Amino acid sequence: MDLFYSADHVFQNGGAELNKGSLVPCFENPTRADIVLSAVQSAGIGTVQSAGDHGLEPLHRVHDPRYLEFLEHFWDEWSRAGRDWDALPAVCRPAAGRSGLIPTTIDGKLGYFAFGVDSPIVAGTWRAATAAVKVALSTVASAADRGEAAFGIARPPGHHAGPDYFGGYCFLNNAAAAAQDFLDRGCRRVAILDVDYHHGNGTQDIFYRRSDVLFVSIHADPRTAFPYYWGHGDETGAGPGEGANLNLPLPRGTQWPVYSEALGRAADRIARVHAEALVISLGLDTYEGDPLSGFRLQSEDFVRLGQGIAAMALPTAFLLEGGYAIDALGANAANVLRGYLGR
Ligand code: Q9C
Numbered sequence: 391m392d393l394f395y396s397a398d399h400v401f402q403n404g405g406a407e408l409n410k411g412s413l414v415p416c417f418e419n420p421t422r423a424d425i426v427l428s429a430v431q432s433a434g435i436g437t438v439q440s441a442g443d444h445g446l447e448p449l450h451r452v453h454d455p456r457y458l459e460f461l462e463h464f465w466d467e468w469s470r471a472g473r474d475w476d477a478l479p480a481v482c483r484p485a486a487g488r489s490g491l492i493p494t495t496i497d498g499k500l501g502y503f504a505f506g507v508d509s510p511i512v513a514g515t516w517r518a519a520t521a522a523v524k525v526a527l528s529t530v531a532s533a534a535d536r537g538e539a540a541f542g543i544a545r546p547p548g549h550h551a552g553p554d555y556f557g558g559y560c561f562l563n564n565a566a567a568a569a570q571d572f573l574d575r576g577c578r579r580v581a582i583l584d585v586d587y588h589h590g591n592g593t594q595d596i597f598y599r600r601s602d603v604l605f606v607s608i609h610a611d612p613r614t615a616f617p618y619y620w621g622h623g624d625e626t627g628a629g630p631g632e633g634a635n636l637n638l639p640l641p642r643g644t645q646w647p648v649y650s651e652a653l654g655r656a657a658d659r660i661a662r663v664h665a666e667a668l669v670i671s672l673g674l675d676t677y678e679g680d681p682l683s684g685f686r687l688q689s690e691d692f693v694r695l696g697q698g699i700a701a702m703a704l705p706t707a708f709l710l711e712g713g714y715a716i717d718a719l720g721a722n723a724a725n726v727l728r729g730y731l732g733r
C-alpha cells in the first residue's frame with residue numbers, strides 16, 4: 391500500500407485552545423502525524439512517500455474563493471496589525487447573521503470565516519493545510535491509478551472545514567478535495583465514509599446538494615458531542631442531493647457490536663449507489679482511551695474496521711482525521727490498515 395506524508399504539517403503548531411472554559415495545549419499537534427508515520431513504517435504496511443504536487447484545483451472546487459483568499463493571506467494581515475501571536479477568533483458569524491458581506495477589518499473577517507474558537511491560525515497554517523491537501527491528492531492519485539487502497543497522513547485534519555469556514559481543528563477539507571479529485575479523474579460517483587468520532591459537518595455541507603458524492607458518517611450523537619449543530623439522522627441531503635447524505639449517530643459509550651451494525655448499514659448504502667471510489671475520513675478518536683471522546687472501541691476493533699472497509703471492494707483513499715490518544719494512535723492507525731490488508 392502507498393503511504394503519503396508531508397513534513398510541512400509541522401507548521402500547524404498552535405499553542406492553546408479553549409477546552410471546558412480554559413486554555414489548554416492544543417490536542418491537535420504535530421506529534422500526531424509523526425506517531426502515525428513511525429507506526430505504519432514499523433508495521434511494514436508499505437513505503438512512505440512524500441506527497442507530490444498535483445495542483446490544488448480540486449480544492450478550489452470545494453471551497454469558496456473568498457475563503458481561500460482569506461486563509462492564504464490572513465497571517466500577513468494579522469502581522470501588519472502588529473500581532474505575532476496565534477489568532478483565535480473572539481466571535482463567530484451566527485447562521486442568522488448577514489452572510490455575503492465580508493467585514494473589512496481583520497477581527498471581523500476572522501469571525502466571519504470561523505465556526506468555533508478551537509482552531510488557532512498560526513503563521514504556517516496555510517502552508518500546513520495545503521500540504522495536507524497535497525497528501526490527500528497524492529493518496530487519490532495512487533488509489534485511482536492502481537485501483538487499490540492508499541493512506542494519507544493528512545494533518546491538520548479537514549472534515550469540519552466547510553465551503554467557507556474553519557473550526558474543529560480543520561481549515562481545508564482534505565476528504566472533500568479527495569472525493570472531488572476522484573470525480574475529476576472520471577469516476578461517476580464517489581462515496582465518503584467518515585468514521586471520526588465527530589460528525590463531518592464540513593464535508594456534509596460541501597456536498598449536501600450534490601448527488602455525485604454520497605456522504606456517510608458514523609459519529610457520536612450531536613446532542614452530546616461536537617459539532618453539536620449538525621449530524622442528526624434526518625439530515626438526508628437537499629435538492630439534487632436528497633438521499634445522498636446518511637448520518638448514523640450513536641450514543642456515548644458505544645462499543646464494537648453496536649458500531650459494527652452501523653458500519654454494516656453504511657456498507658449497504660455505499661454498495662447501493664454503485665460508488666466507484668471511496669474516501670475514508672479516518673478519525674481514530676472512537677478509541678476508548680481518547681481524551682476528547684466517548685466511544686469505547688478497543689485497539690483490536692480497528693482491525694475489524696479495516697476488514698469491513700476492505701469488504702466494500704473499492705479503490706480507497708484513507709485520510710487521517712482526528713485521534714488524540716497519542717500513546718495508541720499509531721497502533722490504531724496501523725491496525726485499520728492491517729485489517730484492510732488481511733494481515
Ligand atoms: N476543546 C477532529 O477530531 N474541539 N476535530 C472543541 C475541545 C472539538 C475535533 C472542544 C473537537 C474537534 C478532527
Ligand code: ZN
Pocket residue numbers: 586587588673675711712713
Ligand atoms: Zn474527531
